[in-house]
Amino acid sequence: MTEVQIFPEKLLLAETTKELATKLSKINEVEEILVHGPTLPKKVPYGPAKGKDNPHSERGKLQVRGEEVELNVQVGRVFVRVDESKSSLEDILEKLVDVCEETISCGFDIGQGRFEKKESSSEGNMGCEC
Amino acid sequence: MGYEPNFYPGTTKVSESRKHYMDPEEDLEKIREISDDEVTRLLHHREPGEAFGSVHPPLEEMDEPDCPIRELVEPTEGAKAGDRIAYVQFTDSVYFAPTAPYIRAWMYMNRFRGLDTGTLSGRQIIEGRLRDVEEMSKKLLTTEVFDPARTGIRGATVHGHAVRLDENGMMFDALQRYKFNEETGEVEYVKNQVGEPMDEPVNFGKPLSEEELIERSPIFREDGISFSDDEEVVKMVQRIHKLRTLAGYKPHEIEGE
Numbered sequence: 001m002t003e004v005q006i007f008p009e010k011l012l013l014a015e016t017t018k019e020l021a022t023k024l025s026k027i028n029e030v031e032e033i034l035v036h037g038p039t040l041p042k043k044v045p046y047g048p049a050k051g052k053d054n055p056h057s058e059r060g061k062l063q064v065r066g067e068e069v070e071l072n073v074q075v076g077r078v079f080v081r082v083d084e085s086k087s088s089l090e091d092i093l094e095k096l097v098d099v100c101e102e103t104i105s106c107g108f109d110i111g112q113g114r115f116e117k118k119e120s121s122s123e124g125n126m127g128c129e130c
Numbered sequence: 131m132g133y134e135p136n137f138y139p140g141t142t143k144v145s146e147s148r149k150h151y152m153d154p155e156e157d158l159e160k161i162r163e164i165s166d167d168e169v170t171r172l173l174h175h176r177e178p179g180e181a182f183g184s185v186h187p188p189l190e191e192m193d194e195p196d197c198p199i200r201e202l203v204e205p206t207e208g209a210k211a212g213d214r215i216a217y218v219q220f221t222d223s224v225y226f227a228p229t230a231p232y233i234r235a236w237m238y239m240n241r242f243r244g245l246d247t248g249t250l251s252g253r254q255i256i257e258g259r260l261r262d263v264e265e266m267s268k269k270l271l272t273t274e275v276f277d278p279a280r281t282g283i284r285g286a287t288v289h290g291h292a293v294r295l296d297e298n299g300m301m302f303d304a305l306q307r308y309k310f311n312e313e314t315g316e317v318e319y320v321k322n323q324v325g326e327p328m329d330e331p332v333n334f335g336k337p338l339s340e341e342e343l344i345e346r347s348p349i350f351r352e353d354g355i356s357f358s359d360d361e362e363v364v365k366m367v368q369r370i371h372k373l374r375t376l377a378g379y380k381p382h383e384i385e386g387e
Contacts, residue, residue: 010297012297016297040304040306044287046287047286054304054306056305057309058306076294
């Protein structure tokens with residue numbers, strides 16, 4: 001299992017994320033896309049306005065392979081799991097870079113590595129809502 | 131010759147900027163107009179036109195005990211009127227915001243009266259009498275210490291000061307209190323400081339350019355002016371560190387320092 005991280009210099013706007021996710025999902029070797037970034041809560045979490053609705057234009061819906069997925073973060077990293085049995089990692093990276101260059105308006109880093117946890121750990125049971 | 135405070139050591143632009151903010155004799159440059167009512171709406175403590183809430187009668191009507199300190203210190207307008215305590219809080223991005231939380235603390239203490247301020251990593255609160263807080267807020271919102279893209283008025287949910295800017299160059303705000311208008315290039319506040327939508331947006335104009343921000347910012351950064359570039363600042367910080375390490379709260383007891 002090979003993972004690739006796309007790390008833009010700036011947080012992506014919802015429009016960019018939608019476009020990026022749609023284009024990435026069209027690459028054959030892409031098996032999974034995970035977007036990561038600070039949360040955009042649906043309700044105001046603290047203060048005198050706690051519990052009130054929190055309209056936010058950067059929240060939205062992603063279209064991935066015909067399915068609609070909720071976008072509740074402002075994306076700062078994208079992890080992509082790719083299947084190396086279909087083509088070489090260099091070819092896959094080239095495709096990913098092309099998509100990123102077309103979509104992301106700022107600079108970005110891209111690299112292969114291990115980003116997801118291999119096994120569950122006690123941290124996963126702590127109920128952290130961050 | 132009288133004593134002239136230096137306010138901050140160093141000769142770099144960052145040091146000069148810190149001195150400028152801390153020196154009460156130097157005026158802060160006014161760069162935008164915001165009305166009193168707009169400030170009131172942003173702070174959310176009262177409606178525009180509504181009376182100031184109070185916690186005691188005006189001082190003139192109170193029978194205060196004899197006290198030399200009361201005679202010595204002129205009360206602020208808010209204290210005279212018996213206003214309740216209110217707050218305003220600002221978040222400053224680490225990406226060359228025009229000011230930074232700890233600089234704000236020094237600046238407030240030198241420039242304003244009748245306030246209590248608290249510094250946290252990414253935000254700075256002012257507590258004071260309501261009308262004093264409104265007056266201070268207006269100065270802080272209309273002058274060079276506020277940039278609509280890199281500074282935020284955030285009473286709660288302040289997270290964002292150390293997060294990357296977005297593609298429009300705006301500091302992250304989970305409550306999206308302000309929006310970048312792509313057509314005009316200006317920033318509008320659409321929610322008050324606690325995240326409640328406002329009936330009318332408040333226009334803060336265009337954000338400063340990166341070059342202007344680097345010119346004004348009192349933040350040492352490796353990609354701007356590095357802390358280690360300012361010999362006098364490094365010397366002062368090392369001296370404080372040394373005295374504190376060797377002598378705790380009694381640096382005067384160290385001989386030869």
